[in-house]
Amino acid sequence: MNTCVVGLQWGDEGKGKVVDILAEKNDIVVRYGGGANAGHTVVAGGEKFALHLMPSGAVRKEAMCVIANGVVVDPEVLIGEIDSLAARGISLDDRLLISESAHTVLDYHKVEDRLREDALGKNKIGTTVRGIGPCYSDKVGRSFAVRMADFNNLDALKEKLEKIVDYKNKIFSALYNAEPMKADVIFEKCKVYSQRLSKYICNTTEYLHTNIEAGKDILFEGAQGALLDLDHGTFPFVTSSNASSLGLGPGCGVPFNMVQRFIGVVKAYTTRVGSGPFPSELDNEIGQYIRDKGHEYGTTTGRPRRCGWFDAMAVKYAAKIGGINEIAMMHLDTLAGLDELKICTGYTIDGKEVKMFPSNIDTLAKVKCKFETLAGFKEEITDAQSLDDLPPQAKEYLRAVEEAVSLPITFIGTGPARNQTIFKKQV
Numbered sequence: 001m002n003t004c005v006v007g008l009q010w011g012d013e014g015k016g017k018v019v020d021i022l023a024e025k026n027d028i029v030v031r032y033g034g035g036a037n038a039g040h041t042v043v044a045g046g047e048k049f050a051l052h053l054m055p056s057g058a059v060r061k062e063a064m065c066v067i068a069n070g071v072v073v074d075p076e077v078l079i080g081e082i083d084s085l086a087a088r089g090i091s092l093d094d095r096l097l098i099s100e101s102a103h104t105v106l107d108y109h110k111v112e113d114r115l116r117e118d119a120l121g122k123n124k125i126g127t128t129v130r131g132i133g134p135c136y137s138d139k140v141g142r143s144f145a146v147r148m149a150d151f152n153n154l155d156a157l158k159e160k161l162e163k164i165v166d167y168k169n170k171i172f173s174a175l176y177n178a179e180p181m182k183a184d185v186i187f188e189k190c191k192v193y194s195q196r197l198s199k200y201i202c203n204t205t206e207y208l209h210t211n212i213e214a215g216k217d218i219l220f221e222g223a224q225g226a227l228l229d230l231d232h233g234t235f236p237f238v239t240s241s242n243a244s245s246l247g248l249g250p251g252c253g254v255p256f257n258m259v260q261r262f263i264g265v266v267k268a269y270t271t272r273v274g275s276g277p278f279p280s281e282l283d284n285e286i287g288q289y290i291r292d293k294g295h296e297y298g299t300t301t302g303r304p305r306r307c308g309w310f311d312a313m314a315v316k317y318a319a320k321i322g323g324i325n326e327i328a329m330m331h332l333d334t335l336a337g338l339d340e341l342k343i344c345t346g347y348t349i350d351g352k353e354v355k356m357f358p359s360n361i362d363t364l365a366k367v368k369c370k371f372e373t374l375a376g377f378k379e380e381i382t383d384a385q386s387l388d389d390l391p392p393q394a395k396e397y398l399r400a401v402e403e404a405v406s407l408p409i410t411f412i413g414t415g416p417a418r419n420q421t422i423f424k425k426q427v
């Protein structure tokens with residue numbers, strides 16, 4: 001049985017926690033998209049791990065970890081993660097594979113991300129400045145791309161980098177009056193990346209298919225969330241990859257029909273980091289309550305996350321385009337203490353019903369939310385181990401969300417730790 005876990009909102013839904021839980025019963029965990037813009041948190045045995053490139057299954061010492069071709073790898077971040085996990089007694093030595101076709105994020109990508117964002121001023125996307133957009137642009141552009149395989153041929157890479165850096169310097173200087181970058185400095189870093197990473201670089205597509213044929217269970221870990229998907233999200237306030245489950249096939253060479261279970265992760269409310277429309281946003285004391293109680297500050301950049309009510313229109317859309325069969329709802333505990341809870345169950349524009357979440361931001365900016373209001377619950381639920389331990393209002397909230405999104409909720413998060421989870425279905 002192969003499983004894919006993806007976010008159904010604007011990222012940070014709690015994918016890291018869900019992947020860590022499922023990794024216990026899977027042999028291989030695969031990241032197939034995004035890069036170090038992702039920040040996936042795992043809390044296990046009282047320890048907290050924030051992972052950016054390493055699959056969240058890394059925390060389980062038995063799981064094989066694959067970084068597939070669709071990921072844009074920042075080697076510096078990856079080496080940092082390998083080292084910091086090793087320092088905590090978690091070795092990746094014999095259980096990490098990195099696709100030779102994965103593109104690499106180098107210094108000039110991060111510089112370009114920052115220069116572009118600064119130049120956009122108030123119109124900026126609000127990126128994580130991890131060089132993601134510039135690296136995916138180079139991937140599509142082809143001529144100036146560096147892939148993991150290039151670390152196995154340093155002479156050719158040196159020549160390539162000279163051309164790339166020369167080209168980038170001309171652009172950065174002309175457009176932004178920026179200081180030139182030095183190809184030899186970047187090349188020296190690449191020599192270290194090559195030394196440290198070449199033993200992991202291989203054909204991950206072959207590895208995955210060989211293991212699927214051998215009957216292994218594979219868990220695919222999405223990054224970001226469906227509403228940040230380049231094609232189906234709130235463009236241009238999106239990331240530069242297919243962050244819904246649609247990125248799976250291109251991102252690792254395993255087709256949709258080889259995956260039996262698609263789990264969509266949501267929060268019991270909605271959050272968003274960066275710019276862009278957010279219909280159910282709570283720019284008030286309730287939003288602040290959720291931010292404080294849920295510790296809603298970015299795992300990657302530390303920025304405060306914008307908070308709002310659960311948006312069933314958005315989640316229904318994300319589930320439809322992603323072929324989702326079931327929902328894992330995290331952070332139910334964060335809603336404790338609120339007098340009433342609201343679910344956005346529909347949109348109208350000028351009084352007319354909107355059928356489907358519009359990813360076009362001009363349309364989305366015009367929608368008005370229709371809310372269903374439910375009673376809140378006062379009791380903390382962080383110790384709840386089963387549905388029976390939940391207050392009736394919390395159970396009613398879950399039922400209302402299931403009805404609004406027309407999908408079953410199979411996992412419920414009641415706190416950040418592995419064991420703060422209620423299972424309605426076998427893992």
Ligand code: GDP
Nearest residue numbers: 012013014015016040041330331413414415416
């Ligand atoms: P990801 O990017 O989807 O993996 O999510 P992040 O790790 O960026 O953000 C989710 C945050 O919520 C992390 O700090 C998690 O430890 C935390 N978290 C996950 N599930 C729950 C939950 O059910 N309740 C609470 N209170 N925190 C949770």
Ligand code: IMO
Nearest residue numbers: 011012037038039126127128223224239273274
């Ligand atoms: P995880 O995997 C939340 C957002 C950024 C910005 C937009 C573009 O942890 O859920 P980028 O750096 O990708 O060019 O930024 O996308 N973004 C995320 N928001 N969680 C993430 O990842 C994100 N990855 C990118 O905040 O709005």
Ligand code: MG
Nearest residue numbers: 012039040299
């Ligand atoms: Mg995150």
